Amino acid sequence: MKIERTDGANTIDRRVARTRALLQDALIALIPERGYAAITVDDICRQANVGRSTFYTHYADKDALRSATMEVHLRSLSRRRVSDGQETGKRLFEFSLPMFEHANAFRSLHHALLATSGDTIHDELRERIRRTVRTELVEKRIGHDGVPVEFAVQFIVGAFLAVLAWWLAEDAGLPPAQVDDLFQRMAAKGIGA
Amino acid sequence: MKIERTDGANTIDRRVARTRALLQDALIALIPERGYAAITVDDICRQANVGRSTFYTHYADKDALRSATMEVHLRSLSRRRVSDGQETGKRLFEFSLPMFEHANAFRSLHHALLATSGDTIHDELRERIRRTVRTELVEKRIGHDGVPVEFAVQFIVGAFLAVLAWWLAEDAGLPPAQVDDLFQRMAAKGIGA
DNA sequence: TATCATACTGGACACAATGTCCAGAATTGC
DNA sequence: GCAATTCTGGACATTGTGTCCAGTATGATA
DSSP: OOOOOOOSSSSSSSHHHHHHHHHHHHHHHHHHOOOOGGHHHHHHHHHTTOOOHHHHHHHHHHHHHHHHHHHHHHHHHHHHHOOTTTTTTTTSOOHHHHHHHHHTHHHOOOOOHHHTTHHHHHHHHHHHHHHHHHHHHEEEOOOOOOOOHHHHHHHHHHHHHHHHHHHHOSOOOOOOHHHHHHHHHHHHHTTOO | OOOSSSSSSSOOOOOHHHHHHHHHHHHHHHHHHHHHEEEEEEHHHHTTTOOOOHHHHOSSSHHHHHHHHHHHHHHHHHHHHHHHOOOSSSSOSSSSSHHHHHHHHHHHHHHHHHTTOOHHHHHHHHHHHHHHHHHHHHHHHHTTOOHHHHHHHHHHHHHHHHHHHHHHHSOOOOOOOHHHHHHOOOOOOOOOO
């Protein structure tokens, strides 16, 4: 294992890349079936057709695999956010629409992620979104009036995750753009009178 | 074990009541230290000074104990909310202030309740609040503009629980009334410009 | 294509936690 | 006081974890 750079084009042995991809896909495939907590390392290895001892040469434990897997997906998410830098500053929050779209594409995965509030995954996802929201809020200098920044951040993140989970649970076909619009409006103007 | 009614005044053997209370208190005491997931049945029994085999004569597993524990406390909460029906109709949401106040009084308990995002009970708490919010929203006919009621409900509930959890985690001494005021303002007017 | 370095494999191992069971000691309700 | 019930500690089988190793397969390189 001489792999250091996570992104380098020519450093990673093809076998390593293959094994890790298999394990990550296996985890994602299993989560909707039983939920993260109930999955064992052995389950993952059988699903991936990978020896159990091989698992431990790549990841310290189940949580490490989860972390790495989420990392990959979230990275593809933020990459997308950067690339379509049109109309920057017009929306209140820029994180939400890409998120709604990604969730729509990986529907069953996100559903499983959010539905089981007991899992560690949920907390990790929340924490990442929290950081994103906080950055946006501080950079754009939104919302003062003596409201502590962290309060506003928590408010927005909580609302967002709740709405996202609801939208995924309901199979009613609201398109991502429309849900995002609803979210943006309530976040900006509140519930009104 | 001839205990059937959960409420009956005279049906429960004193030893049973004592053991269960010890186990429930032990769980609550341990959660802030290591988090729910890392606690073992043996930990709980040692903390409670109860034999491990005794544990299993009362609860099927760790989750069963958690369920029972949360149930007891949630019941005491809704009992309180009914009794203080003053100033109806002045605020946007009436559920929040009593909740903040109760959470303040039973700080460590609520902290444990929300911090660990325990599967069943966290969802149950959420569901109860959801019903309350929905009722208020529909009765007072707040917020239309083509925003589905359930969307608004999820938004508000998610924001509330997030803010509550944050407020409890921070030991900074914001008084309940003030946190509630912040919440009411953001719920009504959003984050503003 | 040859060969060397590296990754994969399956099986064995020690360890930790779970949940069941039991016979004897302790406590309770009546 | 006495019968009924609960508590107890220890033994047990089971499952999952994480480590280690020697043998095999495969990719990288020239």
